[in-house]
Amino acid sequence: MEDLFASINLTLNQELPSITESQQALFTQLSIDENQPGTILRDFQSLIDFIQPKGVEVSSVNHLLPLKVLSELNLQLSHPIDTKLKRPVQKSYPYINGLYLLLRSSGIVQIKSQGRKQFLVLDEAVLESWSRLNFTERYFTLLEAWLIWGNNEILGERQDTWNNLFKCIQFWARIPDQGLKFAKYDDQQILGYYPGLHNIALLELFGLLSIQQAKAQEGKGWRINSVERLPLGDAMFRLLFPVGIIGKFEEEINISFGQLQPQFQPFFPEWQNNLILPKQGFTDGIYIFKVSVAKSWRRIAIPAKRELSWLASTILDAFDFDYDHLYEFSYKDRFGRTCTIAHPYTESPPFADQVRIGDLPLELGTSMTYLYDFGDNWKFHVQLEDIQPTDNKIKKAKILEIHGDAPRQYWSEDDDWNEDE
Incomplete structure (x- = not known):
């Protein structure tokens, strides 16, 4: 198995590996339900049930689960972990962290603001689509949400260069037939960096890897004694090896499910339907933004049909800045990914003069x-405060309120420096 994945530097002229007859038989004989091949479907449903019906308050920046719910949720999962950390956070519970990744990347949940608080709530339309899927369809939906669409940025970490499929294929190649053993806590630290403890946990939840846990040490987190490849994992990554190595989905922006159906449906004919995500449409109206920088802020109204470049210019006018430089807007989408829209003179689309506010x-x-x-x-911090009904009297951006003196755009050595600015 190691020889198969060691040849990462494949050329286009080399033949890509194919699964063996015994692995094909393993696929065709596999019956997927809530408890097999792993407990991923049961644990994912436990997390959905935990969020219902009102949602869960999350952190304001990265929208992660708070300390007060982690211990309770940990005990409800099939693989509760023992941790001796004084103040554990979400990533201290790799199974929860991995399941949270699937929740966000699948689109079944979204972040909603209630005043100054942020809540993780279920998207009823997507949940309805999820409820119509059979066990096999749910399993592969979550597999794609993890291996193709799951990004560490969702977990409050740096954006990944490679997707989880590529990382797991590389990790799989490093596991010998006898497995990996970790005599002491420090030996397992490499797993936290690559492929990440949440990926290790998900490998077990999907029934691809066997993990032997050990008792946690005082002041330490999850203790892994050993990991061992399972036959389903060998078959799975052999089948996905060509897809993962060529990075087929690395440039995809729009999330859609059923990407791996051509590979797996011949062995799982019950995979007929896929999770349906709502399409983002145009929302008309007058958008009210509160724009802040330093100790000053401005409230701006702009029609939905105006391009984002209009908002950019209005912000500069509101703070008496010139137009001499490039810019970009960035925001988190419903999946927790950072999206950017840049000045028309930059190299990478989408551009601000092509995207309407609505x-x-x-x-x-x-x-x-x-x-x-x-x-x-x-x-500049740009917060959407309100979307008011369309007003024909407002045809372009308008500055509604001005609070505080704008910071000085340029400084010279002769100017007095004020750190508050």
Whole structure:
């Protein structure tokens, strides 16, 4: 098995590996339900039930689960872990962290603002689509949500260069037939970096890997004694090896499910339907933004049909900045990924003069960052406060309120420096 995955540097002329007859038989004989091949479906449903009916308050920045619910949720899962950390956070519970990744990347949940608080709530339309899927369809939906669409940025970490499929294929190649053993806690630290403890946990939940846990040490987190490949994991990654190595989905932006159906449906004919996500449409109206920088802020109204470049210019006018530099807007989409829309003179689309305000997938209370001047890096906090009915009297952007003196855009050595600005 190690020889198969060691040949990462494949050329186009080399023949890609194919699964063996015994692995084909393993697939065709596999019956997927809530408890096999792993407990992923049962544990995922436990997390859905935990969120219902009103949602769960999450952190304001990365929208992660709070400390007060982690211990309770941990005990409800099939593989509760023992941790001796004094103040554990979400990533201290790799099974919860992995399941949270699937919740966000599947689109079954979304973040809603209630005043200054942020809540993780179920999307009823997506949940209805999920309820119509059979066990096999749910299993492969979550597999795609993990291996193709799951990004560490959802977990409050840096955006990944490679998707989880590529990382897991590389990790799989490093597991010898006798498994990996970790005599002491420090030996397992490498797993936290690559492929990540949440990926290790998900490998077990999907029935691909066997994990032997050990008793946690005082002041330490999850203790792994050993990991061992399972036959289903060998078959799965052999089948997905060509897809993962060529990075087929690395450039995909729009999330849709059924990407791996051509590979798996011949062995799982019951996979007929896929999770349906709502399409982002245009929302008309007058958008009210509160734009803040330093100790000053401005309230701006702009029609939905105006391009984002209009908002960019209005922000500069509101704070008496010139137009001499490039900029970009960035925001988190419903899946927790950072999306950017840049100045028309930059190289990578989408561009601000091609995206209308009403096309932005923003919920009330959510924010964007307007980064102006890539040298001085002025960061404006742009919060959507309201969407009011269309008003024919407002045909372009309008500054409604001004609070505080605008910071000085340029400084010279002769100016007095004020750190508050």
